[in-house]
Amino acid sequence: xxxxxxxxxxxxxxxxxxxxxxxxxxxxxxxxxxxxxxxxxxxxxxxxxxxxxxxxxxxxxxxxxxxxxxxxxxxxxxxxxxxxxxxxxxxxxxxxxxxxxxxxxxxxxxxxxxxxxxxxxxxxxxxxxxxxxxxxxxxxxxxxxxxxxxxxxxxxxxxxxxxxxxxxxxxxxxxxxxxxxxxxxxxxxxxxxxxxxxxxxxxxxxxxxxxxxxxxxxxxxxxxx
Amino acid sequence: xxxxxxxxxxxxxxxxxxxxxxxxxxxxxxxxxxxxxxxxxxxxxxxxxxxxxxxxxxxxxxxxxxxxxxxxxxxxxxxxxxxxxxxxxxxxxxxxxxxxxxxxxxxxxxxxxxxxxxxxxxxxxxxxxxxxxxxxxxxxxxxxxxxxxxxxxxxxxxxxxxxxxxxxxxxxxxxxxxxxxxxxxxxxxxxxxxxxxxxxxxxxxxxxxxxxxxxxxxxxxxxxxxxxxxxxxxxxxxxxx
Amino acid sequence: xxxxxxxxxxxxxxxxxxxxxxxxxxxxxxxxxxxxxxxxxxxxxxxxxxxxxxxxxxxxxxxxxxxxxxxxxxxxxxxxxxxxxxxxxxxxxxxxxxxxxxxxxxxxxxxxxxxxxxxxxxxxxxxxxxxxxxxxxxxxxxxxxxxxxxxxxxxxxxxxxxxxxxxxxxxxxxxxxxxxxxxxxxxxxxxxxxxxxxxxxxxxxxxxxxxxxxxxxxxxxxxx
Numbered sequence: 001x002x003x004x005x006x007x008x009x010x011x012x013x014x015x016x017x018x019x020x021x022x023x024x025x026x027x028x029x030x031x032x033x034x035x036x037x038x039x040x041x042x043x044x045x046x047x048x049x050x051x052x053x054x055x056x057x058x059x060x061x062x063x064x065x066x067x068x069x070x071x072x073x074x075x076x077x078x079x080x081x082x083x084x085x086x087x088x089x090x091x092x093x094x095x096x097x098x099x100x101x102x103x104x105x106x107x108x109x110x111x112x113x114x115x116x117x118x119x120x121x122x123x124x125x126x127x128x129x130x131x132x133x134x135x136x137x138x139x140x141x142x143x144x145x146x147x148x149x150x151x152x153x154x155x156x157x158x159x160x161x162x163x164x165x166x167x168x169x170x171x172x173x174x175x176x177x178x179x180x181x182x183x184x185x186x187x188x189x190x191x192x193x194x195x196x197x198x199x200x201x202x203x204x205x206x207x208x209x210x211x212x213x214x215x216x217x218x219x220x221x222x223x224x225x
Numbered sequence: 226x227x228x229x230x231x232x233x234x235x236x237x238x239x240x241x242x243x244x245x246x247x248x249x250x251x252x253x254x255x256x257x258x259x260x261x262x263x264x265x266x267x268x269x270x271x272x273x274x275x276x277x278x279x280x281x282x283x284x285x286x287x288x289x290x291x292x293x294x295x296x297x298x299x300x301x302x303x304x305x306x307x308x309x310x311x312x313x314x315x316x317x318x319x320x321x322x323x324x325x326x327x328x329x330x331x332x333x334x335x336x337x338x339x340x341x342x343x344x345x346x347x348x349x350x351x352x353x354x355x356x357x358x359x360x361x362x363x364x365x366x367x368x369x370x371x372x373x374x375x376x377x378x379x380x381x382x383x384x385x386x387x388x389x390x391x392x393x394x395x396x397x398x399x400x401x402x403x404x405x406x407x408x409x410x411x412x413x414x415x416x417x418x419x420x421x422x423x424x425x426x427x428x429x430x431x432x433x434x435x436x437x438x439x440x441x442x443x444x445x446x447x448x449x450x451x452x453x454x455x456x457x458x459x460x461x462x463x464x465x466x
Numbered sequence: 467x468x469x470x471x472x473x474x475x476x477x478x479x480x481x482x483x484x485x486x487x488x489x490x491x492x493x494x495x496x497x498x499x500x501x502x503x504x505x506x507x508x509x510x511x512x513x514x515x516x517x518x519x520x521x522x523x524x525x526x527x528x529x530x531x532x533x534x535x536x537x538x539x540x541x542x543x544x545x546x547x548x549x550x551x552x553x554x555x556x557x558x559x560x561x562x563x564x565x566x567x568x569x570x571x572x573x574x575x576x577x578x579x580x581x582x583x584x585x586x587x588x589x590x591x592x593x594x595x596x597x598x599x600x601x602x603x604x605x606x607x608x609x610x611x612x613x614x615x616x617x618x619x620x621x622x623x624x625x626x627x628x629x630x631x632x633x634x635x636x637x638x639x640x641x642x643x644x645x646x647x648x649x650x651x652x653x654x655x656x657x658x659x660x661x662x663x664x665x666x667x668x669x670x671x672x673x674x675x676x677x678x679x680x681x682x683x684x685x686x687x688x689x690x
Binding site (some may be wrong): 001005006009013016017020021079080081082084085086087088089090091092096224 | 516517518537538541542544546548549550551552553554555556557561565566568569570571595
């Protein structure tokens, strides 16, 4: 049993289950759509204001959408007590954690990539030049949310008021990710030179590294008795 | 060995509390009466003598929570867990009062109840993390799991808080220079003395309240265990028809 | 050789003390049937043996290792068949088995998986999503898991529920096979007749304590 094999197997299993049920991705997608619609009604009078705030609106939608996905990551393991098997199997819990982070990252970024064109349409954005850079920002920020989010998802799965506890715990801690994501996205959307907002991307990388390590190290305490 | 020190300390809790009260009393006298009013802010600056030490004490409390959580995970001693729970509750209270006094101070001096300054946002996030911690503890039934999960949350939060502060500071300074500073350019002895006294006073007060509250939590968990033993005897007796 | 050794194990869940000072030994190649009224703590004890819970007090040794301190090492030889089937509804039988085995050191070939499924009688349903399996079929899939994992300690929580007559026969046959290869089996059950066919020893968990039962007890007495 190889450590990386376990990561691959867990991520693949999550992917396969999701592709066949399409439960998580559809709830995420429609939720985000509703958020976009509500925001576009709120700002329909003032196009100028919308343009200023678009990066923020984008990340509010993405954050809450991501939380839905993160919550389902472990609540899906409650069916047939599958979580019990994950707890007592000999595979290292850190590997299981990383597999789930990888799967969550993939789902949420996919949702973001599908939703972004909707934003462009509803808010009349100009054609964005640097799409790969935008994608990188989406990826890094989502990774930041996923590292701590997957840990907290495991923590809150057994708790009463599970769906509300995950955002309550995650969002305050994710403030640096949100700030960095919004600032970097705004820079990229406005076509500013990279040097101006490069440091925000660096912050995202630092956050990702720090919290992947910290969460990986702590996950044994959550998944194990 | 650390356990022995803690248990020794609780014998002196009265003295600690009294010392704290004394420091606060003297500090308040110096702060509210004997020290000079600020050139720009006038009498309003006196709230600084309460707000600033409170803020430092709540950070101290959070550090105690972090260290206690690490200690709990090392020893799994339920008394240490009670200490963590107590520290969290007290820190939440101190943080809330710090935020409120800060807001009260801000209105006449900065003409706003709130601003997106790094320290303020960090404190608001700290408050939210602590409230989340207390909610987590409330919603988990199994005491062993509760202690473990809470400790993990405290550690993650502690690592995150400097990053929060840092990121907000970047955010504000790059948008808008930090035009306001909490204290004057140089700190004269007359201002420093009451500030330090209040700081020591609040810390001693925190220590006192922490010991008392830890004892309370420990006793209540003993009581629950006793009740549990009695109830489980009834329960086991009932199981046999 | 002793496979499982428990010394003065007790477990409290929150306020309630469920298990009180249990000491027991189970040898390799032995099948132990655990009886007890509902709520007596059979499932709790099994979960402690499965290293899912830590006992509140006491020592536990499984396959010669300290099951409390060296849990990862012990888990390789353990398999728990519990109430929940540990199956993912969206995956089919083969995929479920492959996933379960990938999390252990076992890496069965697809041929071995097919053979295992045939042996438990659900070979025809290999490609069917588990969502469409009946409870009995899920139990048989769990038996296929046992065949592939070859655990040294098999823990079963009420293995005979949801099984038809044929299924119960197969179940007992596999328990005997597993025991013959030197594994130990601990099963919590209510079924005296079926378990008597395979169990070497039995005991009843009552009021937090474990009392041994003889074959006579099993046949004649009320178990309460």
